Amino acid sequence: MTPSGTGMLVVVLLAWSLYEGSSVPVQAKESWGYVDVREGAHMFWWLYYADSSSASYRELPLVMWLQGGPGGSGCGFGNFEEIGPLDRDLKPRETSWVRASSVLFVDNPVGTGYSYTDSEDALTKDVGMVASDMMVLLKAFFSLKKEFQSIPFFIFSESYGGKMAAAISLELTEAIQAGSIKCNFAGVALGDSWISxxxxxxxxxxxxxxxxxxxxxxxxxxxxxxxxxxxxxxxxxxxxxxxxxxxxxxxxxxxxxxxxxxxxxxxxxxxxxxxxxxxxxxxxxxxxxxxxxxxxHRQSLSKLMNGQIKQKLGVIPKNVTWGGQAEDVFLNMAGDFMKPVVDVVDKLLAAGVNVTVYNGQLDLIVDTMGQELWVKKLKWEGLQSFSKMKWTALVDPQEQSQTGAFFKTYKNFAFYWILKAGHMIPADQGPMALRMLKMITQQDG
Structure with a gap:
């Protein structure tokens, strides 16, 4: 793939019905493509326009989903296992986030999912490189999709994706202030995130x-x-x-x-x-x-992504295997893995960015106890008032007689405790996750 004169190449396809030669159903208007974020580094994105019976996509927010790992694929796992319009069996997902927002999946960092590098030297080494690459992608995306420039834009994340989301959000805030990226950044949500x-x-x-x-x-x-x-x-x-x-x-x-x-x-x-x-x-x-x-990257998902989905998309190079560089991505980020980014969250709060932390009750790898500890270390001026507040119970959308979560919010910071969920909250508690999405994006009180 040869970069254009601007240092990037964007390939876009729109899907409205069954893609020619593919058996993959389409549940919503879609768009996808590549951006060359650096020489030899090609990042893949996949957009689903909001598919709501009560509002057009122009009236609903845009959510970018970042997977963890590092090396986990948002376009694969996040899409077909958690929040996309179709599940792994290509059946409609009742709790898809596309019902309440447009969703942008990005295979990030480069080398993840369908994203790929021409050599191992082009893989990222830390979240600083990850954030820089994402600025190139977002600049290209919002230049191409001008209709989304004024729509509220949220970054949602999971696991190590939260660590990357924090760094990306800070750099995006600075890029917007500098005028290099035009978008309506409305907040970041850190789900079971590797912040500390x-x-x-x-x-x-x-x-x-x-x-x-x-x-x-x-x-x-x-x-x-x-x-x-x-x-x-x-x-x-x-x-x-x-x-x-x-x-x-x-x-x-x-x-x-x-x-x-x-x-x-x-x-x-x-x-x-x-x-x-x-x-x-x-x-x-x-x-x-x-x-x-x-x-x-369980076998059934890999078979889907390297078979029907790759055929449908039509832009994935033949020599690129979905998830083929995932282990190299993890290895190259190993020196960055245990570094905290609590200070980055503090900078986001000080800059007035809306920050949400949400965590699954049954998660161990990023247990809620640990999340609460780093939150207490914040230098944010509102922390004392936030800590004194009592949380509010949320009814489980599936079982009205049960509590599904607790939450509390003060100024530009919120915390959601999601009950009966592990690390992958949307997969474990889909209805509750969807309600949380609506609350964070101010569609549900």
Whole structure:
């Protein structure tokens, strides 16, 4: 793919019916394409226009969804497993976010999903590079889709995607002020987000102990392992901290008989447990990829994305495999993995950006206890008033007699506690996630 004179190439297709030669149904107006964000770095995006019976897309917000990993594909996992118009079986999703907003999926960082690089040297190394690449993509997107320049634009994220979303939001705020990007940025939502990794690690033991998944001996072993991670982070040894983080996960799996880090009510499969006990010759990175990248690229989804969907899109180069560079993306970001971005969230709040934190009750990898800890470290002037507030209960949309979540908001900061959900909130509690979306985007009180 040859960049144009502006340093980027955007390919766009619109879909209104069954794509020629494809068996994939279309539920909404779509558009997709590539942007060359750097020499040899090609980022893929996929837009669904809002499909609501009560309002046109011009009357509804635009939401960009960022997946975690790093290396997880929003165009794949976020789209077909969580919030897109169709599920993995290509059946309509009743709780799709396209019912309440236009949704822009981006395979980010480059090398993720359908995004690809011409060489490994072009892969990103930290969230600074990730944010810079995204500015190129957003500038191209809003220049191409001028109808969205005035529509409220929100960034929603999950897991490591939240860490990237925070950095992207700050750079976007500065770009808008400088006049280099024209859009109506309305806020960022950080879902089960890797904002302060060490706060998650240090609360793993107490959380598991409180839910009867560790005994006293196991708790002591996990705390000991976590303290080693804390020491490495305190010394700025982030690559070492990532390795010790993996060791701590091993200790947890051995003491809990393989609790699933994404939902404590489920369990890892035998293959995962075997790979943990028989530590791979390739070291901790191999185990991390197996735990946190492979679940986002399960065989059935890979078959769909590299088959019917790739055929439908028609712009994916033949030599590009969906998810083919995901492990390299993770490996190249390993030195950035354990670095906190709490200061970035503080800067967003100080700049007046609307920031929402939301977390699943059953998540372990980014447990709610850890999220609450880093929130308490904010220097935001409204923190004291926010902390004194009592939360408000939200009825579960599926079971009117049940509480589905709690939330509280003060000025430009909000927190949602989503009950009965793990790490992937829209997949676990779709109706509640959709209601939360509407509340954050001011469609529902």
């Amino acid at each position: 990794p060490i706060d998650s690690v240090m609360t793993w033991g107490p959380y598991l102990y409180s839910t009867s998944l560790l005994d006293d001996n196991g708790l002591n072993e996990v705390i000991t392992a976590a303290k080693a991670v804390l020491e490495a982070v305190s010394q700025g040894q982030y690559q070492k901290a990532t390795e010790l983080w993996s060791v701590t996960e091993n200790v947890i799996e051995q003491n809990t008989n393989g609790v699933n880090f994404y939902n404590i009510l489920s369990q890892n499969d035998d293959e995962m447990l075997k790979s943990t006990s028989e530590r791979s010759a390739n070291g901790f990175i191999t185990l991390l990829k197996k735990r946190h990248i492979h679940p986002l």
